[in-house]
Amino acid sequence: MSEGEEMNGLNKKKWEMPDTYVILFIVLIAAAIATYIVPAGAFEREEVNGIERVVSGTYEVTEQNPVGVMDIFLALQTGMVESAGLIFLVLFAGGMFEVIEKSGAIKGGIMSAVDRMRGREFMLIAVISILFALGGATGAVANSVIPFVAIGVMLARALKLDAIVAVAITFGATFIGFSAGFLNPYTVGVAHSIAELPLFSGMLLRVIAFVLLVGVTIWYTWAYAKRFLKNPDKSLMGILEENDEEAEVDVPFTTRHKLILSWVGLALAFFVFAVIQFKWTTDHMAAFFVVIGLVSGIIAGMNYNKLTLTFLEGCKNLVYGALIIGVARAVLVVMEQGNILDTLVSALAAPLGALTPILSAIGMFIANSIFNFFVPSGSGQAAIIMPVQTPLADMIGVTRQVSVQAFQFGDGFSNSIYPTSGPLMASLAVAGVPWIKWAKWLLPLFVIWSVIAAGILAVGVLINWGPL
Template structure:
């Protein structure tokens, strides 16, 4: 949170806003969305995006787009890729193992659904981005001014020029701004190498970005006191999201340790036991979506629900693959909007996007993605996918 605030304050996010043509920006949005969707497909990419948000916001606003576009083409695309993935080890992989199905089985129908869903998401993101581009100059400057002013009032007057609204400074990147961006990219590259070769986790990522924030603050001219004050301002912006995620986690622990979640899941699934197979499968999709709100972990939800839904599927004559599809799509797509998803709330806070603002964008696309999921489940039941 502190590093995000520092990078946003030290880089003129609106420099060059509106300078690119819609066609040029569209290609960038499509390319970035595909890259992050692939990350979601392969490893369920989400938390790792938090450190990239400052760069993505700058990229989006320099193309003339808004901050929602930055979140949509990164976290949104990654969540969608993970939800429809045929190979995500933390989602469908765990569920198939618990359901005693061969890993990567049913990949063909999942791949078709993935292609359709990603195409819909990218089309929706591009449509929103083009709408934002038509009036990009003023909104981008206003968003940047608000971000900078959230930090600047608490800093010493001598530091005010460093955190002045971007509209009040030269639109091109100054050398110190370029240095800050290079530091962010270097930190992310370091984390990627560490994660791949040294098995780094969230502790190492936190330490790395703490160092990044300190070095970026000093390189940007904030000095020690200004860097510390900017960190505090960044933490303040994250308090609401952190409290929400913490309370949600506490509720989940109480429900889990008290064996209440099992009762809730069983109660939600009981009404669908006597329904026709196709309707019951769609009911499973709805139940899995609801359950993901208090259980925001996809792998945790698999461990919790798959041992319950697989015997139920056997009794109703449904294939276990269909039960896994319902879990995969319900839990995965719920990550697009559930406020208990820590990665989502952290990315929104880092990008300076209000939760309500995100909901206005994501709900229509979520409903379209759920339609694709429901259609896939209906087809899977009809053709007897195993």
């Protein structure tokens, strides 16, 4: 090959999807440019039960206040400062879950369930799916599900099933639990903070949504597995063959592991009680995560240095996702400084206001699903969407709780199918499943999820779903 041909080959680089930070910076620039073009305006606001709300019909054009070049970069600093509480919530959650995971308690518990359920395929699929769904709903397992997909592969191999089942009972179950998110600090916690709702309020309807979504996911997975067991030709992937090089992992489930999981379960239950009884906030949750991680490390027998480094390693793993909140907030800072945020809300209120509240709530769900293609970060999307969607909900007759769940469903479901979702693509790579085959398998289930979500949102509107 000549030197010219080599240079041509180097120049023809494969196009790749821009990183989330790149997309957010482009949005930040676009918001700054918009302050020169979009008319500035503002709504009147009133305080109702300690919560500031937009007064519908009071929008008025105000003096233009475009932002400068330096203001764009100052907005990044301001966004980080204003989002500090949420950023540290995510970082400390990462530290806590890293300590729990490194103790071996999660893996030991899962493998113990596998050993107890051998020969009972349905029960095994159901139990493993529920465990991962609970992990997703509480934020204990989200992006960290990727290494657990390998356990799913071993399980599917033992049951003579295919790799799609392996992904479904680990990644799929995690993210459908994440979508209900009744105790999820990364999405519901962040969204509640922005929407000025009591932390993890409205939990009853979210638990109902969790039961329905996880139940239908288990049914769908088992229907596919049962059809496959009767006729292996029905598989989209083929049976996972035995791998002599991969020895079955024997992970003990020790007394320490049981104590750690019991402590974490009791601690999270106490936190729910404290939120209701003592009105704890996201700041309390961040601090409590440190307590949970510290005690878990002590039970695991970690010395002070190992415990510290493990906690910090968990924080480091979530720096990428945590700082997205600050960058996303910078976009809102620019729009607020340029006085165009209320203009955007007013523009969105016109088409949604023409719909019934139920259709408006479903419209929010669809809009969040589309937006998540470009910003596949739950906490980052909450930081961008909720400041706009909160006053919008006030104006169109949708409660803020319904608005939060519309965001939650839109973010969670789409992360299970969009190729821009990093955890999805990594999980598929671990199991060796092509994205096309996964999408073909998931699409009917995705439609079922969406119907359930629309029903939950409709119920939320009808019962005027509020803080409780």
